[in-house]
Amino acid sequence: MMTMRQGERVHWHVAALGDFNNAHTPHWHGNTVLVAGQRTDVLNIAPAQMITADMVPDAPGIWLYHCHISDHMLAGMVARYEVTPR
Numbered sequence: 536m537m538t539m540r541q542g543e544r545v546h547w548h549v550a551a552l553g554d555f556n557n558a559h560t561p562h563w564h565g566n567t568v569l570v571a572g573q574r575t576d577v578l579n580i581a582p583a584q585m586i587t588a589d590m591v592p593d594a595p596g597i598w599l600y601h602c603h604i605s606d607h608m609l610a611g612m613v614a615r616y617e618v619t620p621r
C-alpha cells in the first residue's frame with residue numbers, strides 16, 4: 536500500500552495509456568490534490584497523457600483511490616493509500 540505522512544508534500548504522477556477506452560477519472564478519498572492551481576479530488580486523464588497532482592495530506596487514515604468510471608472500478612481499478620499521523 537502506498538504510504539505517506541500527514542503534512543508531507545506528495546506528488547502523484549498519474550498516467551494513462553491505450554485507446555479511447557482508457558480515459559480515466561482517478562479519485563482520491565480523504566484528501567485533495569492541487570493540479571494547475573485547481574483543488575480537486577478527481578482528475579480526467581486521457582490516453583497518452585500524464586498529470587502530476589500535488590497533495591499535502593491532512594487526514595490520517597487508510598483511504599480509497601479509484602477510477603470513477605464504473606466499469607473500470609468493477610474491473611479492479613481500485614487501490615488504497617495510507618496517511619500516517621504526524
Ligand SMILES: [Cu+2]
Pocket residue numbers: 557558559560602603604607608612
Ligand atoms: Cu478508468
